[in-house]
Amino acid sequence: MHITKQLVEHLAKLSLLELSPEEVERYTQELDSLMGYFEKLNRLDTAHIDPTFHVEPPTNVFREDEVRESFKREDLLPVFPAQEDGAIKVPKIIEAS
Amino acid sequence: MNYEPVIGLEVHAQxxxxxxxxxxxxxxxxxKENELTCPVCTGMPGCLPVLNKRAVEFAIKMALATQCRINEKSLFARKHYFYPDLPKGYQISHYDKHLAQKGHIEISIGGQIKKxxxxxxxxxxxxxxxxxxxxSSYVNLNRAGIPxxxxxxxxxxxxSQEAGAYLREIRSILRYLEVCDGNMEEGSFRCDxxxxxRPVGQKEFGIRCEVKNINSFRFVEKAIEYExxxxxxxxxxxxxxxxxxxxWDSDQNKTFSMRSKEEAHDYRYFPEPDLHPLIVEPHWVEEIKRTLPELSSEKKTRFIKMYQLSEYDASLLTQEKSLAQYFESVVEICKEPxxxxxxxxxxxxxxxxxxQVESSPITPQHLGELLVLIMKGTISGKIAKHVFEKMLQTGQAPQAIVQKEGLVQVSDSTQIEALVEEVLKEQKVFVDKYHAGQAKLFGFFVGExxxxxxxxxxxxxxxxxxKKKLKGA
Known part of the structure; x- marks a missing residue:
């Protein structure tokens, strides 16, 4: 798979990143050579090997359904850029046209 | 041309x-807003999610009750999108290896069962x-991380009727299992x-639209018809x-297009590295299976058989588990289904x-006792309705009300005979009319x-x- 400028621009948009034309150019090249490495890995036959998402053997790790104390709001809210009456304030979201 | 709709439903149940x-x-x-939050559910760096075991049990219960096949191994993934209500920038969700699949439920449409x-x-x-x-918009993260x-x-x-019946049945099963309260107003039961x-007779499906934001069964039916x-x-x-x-806009009774952002549909799923695969071994499933309660459809069949109820009455009584329990407690006392x-x-x-029957001031014990009073002839059906009203207001036992208000039915023949004679004497004019052929006056005498x-x-x-006196008179 080759990384194109269009793909980098698409990814930037999904990740909410603003890239200058120079950055797009640079990332296209860098990501493309990175993909070259995966191409190399892809040549190995892994058809009969399960993907390793986790290195430990699969065992369930659960917590019991018990309520624990939450954050104090006074501690939580200042972490965010803006707040009002206990809510986190964000730029207006327009849901529909 | 005649068209038929093809409908699929997604229910989100809390x-x-x-x-x-x-x-x-x-x-x-x-x-209060944002009061129920912590580093995990607000997506602070460095924290780790740990799966709630009971949530898994509840999900398995629903899967079993709907005849699903449960996968021994399922996998959580990260679903990425940017939205202010999603603090981590991704939602943790089962993705391609789901918890359960290939189930079914039965709905009843005009007396016909459909799977x-x-x-x-x-x-x-x-x-x-x-x-x-x-x-501005305001974000409350109390819901973030709710299972x-x-x-x-x-x-x-x-x-649309089938859609309504399907949703009601799903909700009923969830409530019977006590894994979801089904409260649509509070958002614990939502559907898309x-x-x-497609033209009737065509095999292929038409192009579909997804309608979101519907918060009542009636609106689901209306939204489908509109679409x-x-x-x-x-x-x-x-x-x-x-x-x-x-x-769906319930004020205007129509659906409208959300600005379509094709690119936003790329969720870039990948396996959640912070969570192990979920392993559900058969013995755990068996253990949960043993705790499954009788569901509404089974209860309905049993009520029809055991209590000789009509299908209609049985379905009304079993629509809610607590109502069915109430009924059975009453029957236990009065023995008259x-x-x-x-x-x-x-x-x-x-x-x-x-x-709400469960929390009514009239307990099943009291209602059962009231019915016993009717059956024994202590009070008439009409007086019983009065006692019922009093029970509603005061929550008192029927015997106490009957005693306090002196409502015990008079079944003493001397007393009744005297009353009858008195009335017939007072209403001489009508008695004559009765004998002249106005038989419907009988009801009037009873009333008097x-x-x-x-x-x-x-x-x-x-x-x-x-009857006796009028014949003799």
Whole structure:
């Protein structure tokens, strides 16, 4: 798979990143050579090997359904850029046209 | 041309756990904004989610109750999108290896049973809630991390009525299992509808639209009907339906297009590295299976057989588990299923919704005792209704009310005979008319005797004496 400028621009948009034309150019090249490495890995036959998402053997790790104390709001809210009456304030979201 | 709709439904049901799915924050509804949050559910760097075992049990219960096949190994993934109510920038959700699949439920449409297949059930976390102001939006993260199951049907539904019946059945099963309270207003039971239309007889599906944001069964039915009309119109005009997400507007009774952002549909799923695969071994499934309660459809069949109820009465009584339990407790005391059915369906359900019966001031014990008083002839059916009203107001036992108000039915023949004679003497004019052929005056005489006895005379005996005396007079 080759990384194109269009793909980098698409990814930037999904990740909410603003890239200058120079950055797009640079990332296209860098990501493309990175993909070259995966191409190399892809040549190995892994058809009969399960993907390793986790290195430990699969065992369930659960917590019991018990309520624990939450954050104090006074501690939580200042972490965010803006707040009002206990809510986190964000730029207006327009849901529909 | 005739068209038929093809409908698939997605239900998001909030699991009734005490704490969230990956952290110990409470799931209670009535909390102050952002009060129920912690580093995990607000997506602070460096924290780790740990799966709530009860949430998994609840999801398995629903899967079993809907005949799903449960996967021994399922996998959580990260679903990425940017939205202010999603603090981590991704939602943790089962993705391609789901918890359960290939189930079905049965719905009843006009007396016919129809099977609706379930595609899958999976677990996921809820997002927060946005409130939109004039210049800003406001985010409350109390809901973020609430455990949900998503129940996805196959496109087997063919009308808005079937969609309604399907959703009611899913909700009933969830409530019977006590894994979800089904409260649509509080958002613990939400549904999205996929609708397409096709000419009758065509095999292929048409292009579908997804309608979101529907918070009542009635609106689901209306939204489907609106979408059918809209899509048929589009097709008839020679155009094509555009695959898109639409929102239901309950004020205007129509759906409208959400600005479609094609790019936003790329969720870049990948396996959640912070969570192990979920292993559900058969013995755990067996253990949970043993705890499954009798569901409404089974209960209905049993009620018809055991108590000789009509199908209609049985389905009304079993629509809610607590109502069915109430009925059975009443029957246990009075041993008269038919009488109990009549009183519960016509009197009790006039005062309370099926879900509130449980908390009514009239306990099943008291209602059962009231019915015993009727059966023993201590009070008449009419007086019983008065006692019922008093029980509603005071929560007192029927015997106490009957005693206090002196409502015991008069079944003493000397007393009743005297009352009858008195009335016939006073109403001489009408007695003559009666004998002249106005037979319907009989009811009038009964009424007069009852009035004189303050409603306490045994109506059967009043009838008997009136007949006898009128014949003799």
């Amino acid at each position: 699991l009734k756990t005490q704490s969230k799915i990956f952290c110990g924050c409470s799931t209670k509804f009535d909390a 609706i297949r379930l595609h899958r059930i999976h677990m996921e976390e809820d997002a927060g809630k946005n409130i939109h102001g004039t210049f 949900l199951i998503e129940i996805v049907s196959e496109p087997d539904v063919r009308s 509808v996929n609708v397409s239309v 059918m009309g809209r899509q048929i119109e589009v097709l008839e005009s020679g155009a094509k339906v555009i695959q898109e997400t639409r929102l 038919k009488l109990a059915t009549n009183w519960i369906l016509s009197e009790l359900l006039r005062e309370f919704g099926p879900e 005797v009852m009035k004189k006895s303050h409603g306490k005379a045994n109506p059967a005996m009043v009838n008997e004496f009136l």
